[in-house]
Amino acid sequence: MRPILLSGHERALTQVKYNADGDIIFSVSKDHVVCAWFSHNGERLGTYHGHQGALWTVDVSPNSEMLATGGADNTMRLWEVKTGKLLKTWDFATSIKRVEFSPDGRQLLGVTEKRSGHLGSIVVYDIDLDIEAEQTSEQALRIVCEDSKATVAGFSYGARYIIAGHEDGSVSQYDAKTGELIFNTQVHEADMMVTDLQWSPDRTYFITASKDKSAKLLTTNDLEVLKTYQTDTPLNSAAITPVKDYVILGGGQAAMDVTTTSARQGKFEARFYHKIFMEEIGRVRGHFGPLNYVAVHPKGTGYASGGEDGYVRVHHFDKPYFDFMYEVEREQANL
């Protein structure tokens, strides 16, 4: 496995995303620029300019025509993927920590940061799929998080629920139509921020990563914890791999905390766990800073990781990855 290194960013990566076909990777970093890359050879397709602050998040619409970004310049922006043209800017009072399209691409969600005088909130906009159309400035929905601010959020299957992870380690389920809180459950350790939430391909379950050094697999319908993946480092990201039953966890001690912990090299690795057996099956090293985000190719053929070191590393899995099976799995396959 020979990773492709993408060095188009000058500062730490914050999020990396594949589009639905997996041929393009979008990356955002704290250097204000969005980059689009071809995943198979690492060629840069283009860059999107306009943001005035660090970028926290990116998402691409399911038909790969529109790109949404959010950042510390208190704006959420919509771009045309093909040309890099800015289509729409939404202004907020605080920065945008997470954006995500609904599965049909007709809705766009944004998570706003909490700051003095402003509570954290989740906002939803209706999106006109026509690229030429003027997008609305009117919020279709606004959920205010009074208890603990949301850090991550996403649409469930059929955009039925909005699932949000909070700063206090809890996960909430909201009705995506009314914005009503259905219920909230403490999943991770108290006051351990949920740092990532990524969906299974059918969005009936998802994985959360937390600073409490664990990642958990939860059902969408009743937020039941199915699996727990325990590690020895704070996690920034977790992804579910299609095809093979694995999960990939990324993390590492934050640079500001390094002096308070052992400086052992090699915590900056992507960790692979078996999704069912919850056992670590291997690691991929390479980054020399914490991994801020891991994204899996939608066809399960590879993954990309964005690190605090400013690099995106794109990996295409080799044969051993696909061949590996537990004894019980092999027996099952041979039946």
Next chain:
Amino acid sequence: MPPPELLSLSSNDSYTSTTTRRIHPQLHIKNSLKMSRAVGRTTDWAEEEDEDSPQAQLPPPQTIKNKDGTETTITYTIREDGKKIKTTRRIKKTIVKRVVNPREAERKEWAKFGQEKSKAIGPQSDTTSVGENIVFRPMANWKASAEDKSENEKKKNNLKDAKIKCRICSGDHWTTKCPFKDTMAPEGDNAGAEVPGDGPDEQGGLGQGGSSYVPPHLRGRGGAGEKMGGKYERDDLATLRVTNVSEIAEEQDLRDMFSRFGHVTRVFLAKDRETGRAKGFAFVSYADRTDAAKACEKMDGFGFGHLILRVEFAKKAT
């Protein structure tokens, strides 16, 4: 049916860098800047400075097509310390044909934009490079096997670092292998320092041994009749041999147990040099024989660990 499409020059390259061991990271960037300048891109003042520098006098990068289908690229750079570096890399390009859906094929034809605008097709060397090969082989019990490895290594390192020092003559061999094993007592022991003749002339009355130094606690009892046969005799008389000692025992454990009966001058626990585990026997020396006798009586049959100790007086070394 989606059209087959020529997709990529996947960089399955096995490049070798000769002439230089270390490729400067700026290598790629500088070259690409030069190329971009050639196509008329505006440059900022920071780069312009390079014009007058030796950078401008470097030969242009060369690409040679080899007979076996590989390409050799030769680039020149100047390192920070002013040394000129020639980097030769051989790249083998493989064309991978893949059938993709029409959407992907269309996107592949998109014009580049933003910072990539008007750049050539294919990955640019300033933003894209190929990392070193990583072997990723998932396995069950990964954690256990990884830990095993590191533990074994640690042990090995410990052994490497451990200095072998003989306690009898301070030579670099094990005490048991010491050539003076039968003639000298261990160093630092009561009768240890053997400096015949030139010590202070205080005689402890041990006579025959000829040792000039007598430890304070023995001075008063110099003439005691039971002491005969020399310095080793004395040592052995207050030394207990402890057998059936648990494997996991440490010298300190024994010292703690035996010092209940009197002043223990020496504890020696035989250990296996490979595993670091106790071999199952030990010697405990007391300052006073009566203490030793008491300990011998009390400790014989004492349960220690999962075993029952057997304690007896050490036999005289021959």
